[in-house]
Amino acid sequence: MQITASKIVLFFTMLVVLINPPMVLGLLGTEGKRMGHIIEEGLGTDTLRVSLFGRR
Numbered sequence: 071m072q073i074t075a076s077k078i079v080l081f082f083t084m085l086v087v088l089i090n091p092p093m094v095l096g097l098l099g100t101e102g103k104r105m106g107h108i109i110e111e112g113l114g115t116d117t118l119r120v121s122l123f124g125r126r
Contacts (some may be wrong), residue, residue, distance in 0.1 A: 074115075078093035088115070089108040089115065090110075091105075091106035091110045092107050092110055093106070095109075
């Protein structure tokens with residue numbers, strides 16, 4: 071399998087979205103931020119971030 075620049079960019083973009091969905095999807099507006107919170111609650115990253123950094 072050959073790793074191209076577009077695959078690397080796609081991987082890191084997906085990683086950033088999974089780490090903090092409300093911030094990334096919030097760039098799309100209030101509906102994006104709301105969907106980001108729904109995704110975050112489903113993945114459980116909200117509790118992980120609160121336990122690591124102490125705030126939401």
